[in-house]
Amino acid sequence: MKKTLLSAALFAACVAASAQKITYVPYTDNPFLTGTTISENGRYLAGPDIEGRVFIYDKETGKLKMFQSPSLDDENAGIEAWADIRSVTNDGVGYGDVDAKSAKFDFATGKYNYLLDESVEDYSLVHYATADGKFNCGVTYNDAYIQHPYVMKDGKMSYLPELTDEWTGYETNGFIANGANKDGSVIMGSVIDNFASYPLIVWTQNRDGQTYSVSQLSKRFFDGSIDLDGVQPYDIFNGAAISSNGKWIAVSYHKKMVDADSEDANLIGRYNVETDVFDTLTCPNASADLAYFATSVADDGTILGMAQEGMSSRNAVICKAGETEFKNLSAVYPTITDFSAMETNGFLQANSITPDGRYIVGYGYKDYDDENYCYATWCLDTQTEATGVEGVADASKQSKVVASYTVDGKKLNRPTMRNELVINRFANGKVKKMVK
Structure with missing residues (x-):
């Protein structure tokens, strides 16, 4: 019998975490994170669930906090509202929105509050906040849905400059501030054009430390003309993510269809802001049916992305720094057998990577019972020495072996064989590879 995604009515079964290099956000009580x-x-993971709430998870303490949207609060019963978190700080404050109003969610207090005065605009969205929470950026908009990009520094809001239609070369319907570097001096954004392709623009901070200048980085790449008769090679050139050091932008792009033999595929490239050089990357088997989209980029230029087939099937991919071809996440980290299982189930997505490239967070379809999948949010530590085994050190315990595993992470329930490579976990949390 073919499995399906777990319905919202089924919450009962208990799911065990995989004893490998990945950490799971607990999903027994909520399998929709x-x-x-x-x-x-790398301490806090955050995001929405599929029922309008948001969560923040502290890996260090193992605590999970849910933030109810107003539609689920007793005081606001019947009011339809959805929440989202797009960024989380090093002290566990999430930035996003509740019912299309910019908000921040505090893990310490378990409460949220709105960021902007309601008199500014009817609606607003936070798209990014720095690790210290001193800077965030996003958009405000009204009922006409014309979006205006803003920044907020130390609680003070200001709008970013916008380009004219004459300069862009096509009709614009607003602008978006999507992300920034670690101090907000370089901001990545998009033009809202008539074809919803969101061409890449960048704001850079001026010498006064307060104002910004805007640069249309997509101008020599993106053809915004109605007939696509411009000299630019792409009809999509969208900035998907910017690195914390401001050097790299992961770009999702699409070549113009100039004739029937043109390649019809969404692809990913790497833009170097410092050198103004754009490099295309190899996306295996890309086609009209298999589209590639970037999701995150580290300070060394490592790019995360997804290969999407049709409307639902997704597979996580990665192109490491110095490389020019995307590979399946399961192939780069073969000891994480859960990645292969999620691929088989039809959904594995990698969404964010830390600036140093160590931690990756995403989610996928994980077996819940014999008939259902659930969403499972995972965090991969790419530098853990404990191949396939995860533990927390406790110096108060004696260093005796408490469990042994095979190299693919399966717990051994039999005596080890001669010359067999195993991984021993000790009572103090340390692990060692050993040949018996």
């Missing part, structure tokens, strides 16, 4: 972001220090 979709982790989308991670703090720069």
Whole structure:
């Protein structure tokens, strides 16, 4: 019998975490958590669930906090509202929105509050906040849905400059501030054009430390003309993510269809802001049916992305720094057998990578019972020495072996064989590879 995604009515079964290099956000009580972001220090994971709430998870303490949207609060019963978190700070404060109003969610207090005065605009969205929470950026908009990009520094809001239609070369319907570097001096954004392709623009801070200048980085790449008769090679050139050091922008792009033999595929490239050089990357088997989209980029230029087939099937991919071809996450980290299982189930997505490239967060379809999948949010530590085994050190315990595992992470329930490579976990949390 073919499995399906777990329905909202089924919450009962208990699911065990995989004893490997990945950490799972507990999902026994809520199997609909979709982790989308991670703090720069790798401690906090955050994101929405599929029922309008948001969560923040502290890996250090193992505590999970849910923030109810107003539609689920007793005081606001019947009011339809959804929440989202797009960024989380190093001290566990999430930035996003509640019912299309910019908000921040405090893990310490378990409460949220709105960021902007309601007199500014009818609606607003926070798209990014720095690790210290001193800077955030996003958009405000009204009922006409014309969006205006803003920044907030130390609680003070200001709008970013916008380009004219004459300069862009096509009709614009607003602008978006999507992300920034670690201090907000370089901001990545998009033009809202008539074709919803969101061409890349960048704001850079001026010498006064307060104002910004805007640069249309997509101008020599993106053809915004109605007939696509411009000299630019792409009809999509969208900035998907910017690195914390401001050097790299992961770009999702699409070549113009100039004739029937043109390649019809969404692809990913790497833009170097410092050198103004754009490099295309190899996306295996890309086609009209298999589209590639970037999701995050580390300070060394490592790019995360997804290969999407049709409307639902997704597979996580990665192109490491110095490389030019995307590979399946399961192939780069073969000891994480859960990645292969999620691929088989039809959904594995990697959403965010820390600036140092150590931690990756995402979610996928995990077996819940014999008939259902659930969403499972995971965090991969790419530098853990404990291949396939995870533990927390406790110096108060004696260093005796408490469990042994095979190299693919399966717990051994039999005596080890001669010359067999195993991984021993000790009572103090340390692990060692050993040949018996």
